[in-house]
Amino acid sequence: TQLLEQSPQFLSIQEGENLTVYCNSSSVFSSLQWYRQEPGEGPVLLVTVVTGGEVKKLKRLTFQFGDARKDSSLHITAAQPGDTGLYLCAGGGGNQFYFGTGTSLTVIP
Amino acid sequence: DAGVIQSPRHEVTEMGQEVTLRCKPISGHNSLFWYRQTMMRGLELLIYFNNNVPIDDSGMPEDRFSAKMPNASFSTLKIQPSEPRDSAVYFCASTQTGGHTEAFFGQGTRLTVV
Numbered sequence: 594t595q596l597l598e599q600s601p602q603f604l605s606i607q608e609g610e611n612l613t614v615y616c617n618s619s620s621v622f623s624s625l626q627w628y629r630q631e632p633g634e635g636p637v638l639l640v641t642v643v644t645g646g647e648v649k650k651l652k653r654l655t656f657q658f659g660d661a662r663k664d665s666s667l668h669i670t671a672a673q674p675g676d677t678g679l680y681l682c683a684g685g686g687g688n689q690f691y692f693g694t695g696t697s698l699t700v701i702p
Numbered sequence: 703d704a705g706v707i708q709s710p711r712h713e714v715t716e717m718g719q720e721v722t723l724r725c726k727p728i729s730g731h732n733s734l735f736w737y738r739q740t741m742m743r744g745l746e747l748l749i750y751f752n753n754n755v756p757i758d759d760s761g762m763p764e765d766r767f768s769a770k771m772p773n774a775s776f777s778t779l780k781i782q783p784s785e786p787r788d789s790a791v792y793f794c795a796s797t798q799t800g801g802h803t804e805a806f807f808g809q810g811t812r813l814t815v816v
Contacts, residue, residue, distance in 0.1 A: 626804075635706075635793050635807025636745070681745065683805070689758065690735070690805055692745040 596620050597684055597693035605699040606672055614667045614696045616682035624685040625658055625665045628692075629678045636681055672700045708794050708808035715815055720782040723811045726775055727796030735805065736769055736779050737793040745793070751777065752799060763788075784815045 597618045606612055616625070624643045628636035640649050642658035642665065649656045653676075655668040665682055677700050682693040707726040715721050727734045735750040749759040751771045759769070766785070771777040781788055791810045797803040 628805075633809070635795070635810055636805075637807070638804045641804070689747070689750065691747070692737075694744045 596691045597682055599680075599682060599693040599696050601696060602694065603697050603699075605701065608673060608700055608702050609671050612669050612672055612698070614669075614680055614698070616665045616667075616693050618663050618684060620684065621662050622684035622691075623662075625662070626683045626685065626690070627656055627665070627667055628681045628683060630681060630695075631678045636679075669698075672698075674700045674702050676700050706794055706796055706806050706808035708792075708811050710811060711809060712812045713814070715784055715813070717785055717815055718783045719815075720780065721784045721788075721813060721815075723779040723792050723794075723813070725777045725779070725794030725808060727777070727794070728806055729775065730798065731796035731806070732774075732799035733797045733803075734771060734777050735795040735797075736777070737795065738790045739793060739810070740790045748779070781813075784813075786815045789814050 597616055600615045624641055626641045627639045629639055630636040640651055640656045642649055642656055645660045645662045647658045653670045657666050669676055680696045683690040706728055709724045733752050736748040737745050738748055739745045748761045749769045750757055754771045767781055769779045791812050793807050793810045795805040795807045797805050
């Protein structure tokens, strides 16, 4: 059972554009993480959000945790080719991580 | 620390053969996870260990899959017999026990069963 749905599944944009990726669930999570995965590598953590409504910024990336702790969004401003990769959200409960379906982002120079 | 180390990086085997994937977690991490990643199903949790004890193996596809963690620094995932539908990238990840912890992933093993 896939607990976390991400949208869009694929996204191809021009360098300099803005984009938002969504992560939705019917379940409540104690925390939510965003990872980025590059080809041939494992996912690498970008951020963890734990409080409903929390907003975190990491340079051009803005992460938000929904008030009900069931959903999250990732907004990238002025995307660059180096942002290309697979973005995965992961909901935490206890010591387990349930990963989302993933969003494959391609930024065209 | 060198991070989570997986071996081999690539494995090509014939259907019916036994396959063993290996993982060395980060020293001091108490929890270890095995995941399988495919285009169709994304990243699926197969099993996870806490302090070397299997806690949840409900994601293991069937009896052909087995995992062990004989000590804190080593784990194996075995498939016997292997089938073409087992072809995927298998990841191992480790974390320190506790809430909101970061999962550190290995580079994965790309398994191809022909």
